[in-house]
Amino acid sequence: MENIEAIAALQDPVRRRLYEYVAAQGREVGRNEAAEAAGVARTLAAHHLDKLAEVGLLESGSRRLTGRSGPGAGRPAKVYTRARGERSVSLPARDYRTAAELLAEAAEEAGLDAGLRAAARRRGAALRGTAAPCGGLEEAMETLAARGYEPHLEGTEGGDDTADAEPAGRVVRMRNCPFHAVAEGFPPLVCGMNLALLEGLFGTDGAVRARMDARPGECCVVIENSKNNHH
Amino acid sequence: MTASAHAAVHLAQLNVATLRHPLDDPRVAPFVELLDPVNASADDAPGFVWRLVEEGAADATGLRPAGENVIITMSVWETQEALWEFTYRSGHLEAMQRRREWFERHVEAYLVLWWVPAGHLPTVDEAMERLAELRANGPSHRAFTFASSYPAAEAAQHLQAASSAPSEQAARDSRPSPAGDAAAV
Numbered sequence: 144m145e146n147i148e149a150i151a152a153l154q155d156p157v158r159r160r161l162y163e164y165v166a167a168q169g170r171e172v173g174r175n176e177a178a179e180a181a182g183v184a185r186t187l188a189a190h191h192l193d194k195l196a197e198v199g200l201l202e203s204g205s206r207r208l209t210g211r212s213g214p215g216a217g218r219p220a221k222v223y224t225r226a227r228g229e230r231s232v233s234l235p236a237r238d239y240r241t242a243a244e245l246l247a248e249a250a251e252e253a254g255l256d257a258g259l260r261a262a263a264r265r266r267g268a269a270l271r272g273t274a275a276p277c278g279g280l281e282e283a284m285e286t287l288a289a290r291g292y293e294p295h296l297e298g299t300e301g302g303d304d305t306a307d308a309e310p311a312g313r314v315v316r317m318r319n320c321p322f323h324a325v326a327e328g329f330p331p332l333v334c335g336m337n338l339a340l341l342e343g344l345f346g347t348d349g350a351v352r353a354r355m356d357a358r359p360g361e362c363c364v365v366i367e368n369s370k371n372n373h374h
Numbered sequence: 375m376t377a378s379a380h381a382a383v384h385l386a387q388l389n390v391a392t393l394r395h396p397l398d399d400p401r402v403a404p405f406v407e408l409l410d411p412v413n414a415s416a417d418d419a420p421g422f423v424w425r426l427v428e429e430g431a432a433d434a435t436g437l438r439p440a441g442e443n444v445i446i447t448m449s450v451w452e453t454q455e456a457l458w459e460f461t462y463r464s465g466h467l468e469a470m471q472r473r474r475e476w477f478e479r480h481v482e483a484y485l486v487l488w489w490v491p492a493g494h495l496p497t498v499d500e501a502m503e504r505l506a507e508l509r510a511n512g513p514s515h516r517a518f519t520f521a522s523s524y525p526a527a528e529a530a531q532h533l534q535a536a537s538s539a540p541s542e543q544a545a546r547d548s549r550p551s552p553a554g555d556a557a558a559v
Contacts, residue, residue: 254479
């Protein structure tokens, strides 16, 4: 019931825009910023943001947004982030998560990494179907967004930032791991599966390629331009 | 290291891995190439305290206490989260993901974790004992895994009990780990 109520809170279009905006930032968002992004007044945004926090879809805290402290710094502002917990509703009730965890446990014990990766690569290729190979990072973002990865472009990682339209070192990173629960339980197995799935989806000889580059709190894979890879 | 209430215990780790081919075999070359960069990233990782290195070498791959073809890694970390983040959320994951190319699958436990007093650097013998305990008796506060972890507060109590009576604070802090606390399912 709790999940149904939380998800039902998103039926309001303003609330949904606010939620999607906060979730997409991957950082703390203040009321003014969220109001502006959703195109509504601050007081209305505040009301909806607090409602989203109340049902557990957002977490709220307070922060001095200016970075100043002491007298004159003003009152701390209320800020919001997406709540870490997962919400799902299935009618009738289904429990694919338990099935996934048990299959992963068995695959881990039996050392089936290679077989799982082969299946994932086939699935990725099948999902791509007869579509032309992915043409670039922007197109890759669309494909990834449709699969729930929450992609975002990340600029030059200390690379030479030239005036080119496509600076070297630009990669697509993903805020969301669609396989989070099983990936936390069996990281090498499931992250390897995820990499193979994306390799299948984007191909290995097209304009972009998937590469493992794990970091805390994000998906373990990045998508980069093949021509920018010097390995 | 900063002195704080949480600095009382550190997490020690031992990993054993049975090589499919000798380290100088070309089939293991990609693993050998990863050794230096991955070890360097461990040394720089948040919460890293110490790792075992053979005298005069850059790593511990020359030490073979668990068998002629079994390499080990051993390290100490400030918290379990720090070790988890390095193991699975850094360049180390890429090596883990390719483990089947280089290492035999272990039927028995190949990783053991245990708490040590901060400042204590475990010996290889001590580590092998903990692994034997885990294999013989299953997880306990003396020898556990990511999936079956024991909280630091509880460890502090046990470690203290071993030397003197547990303090009131340790007793108060000793609570069962909440279900969601385990790093793995």
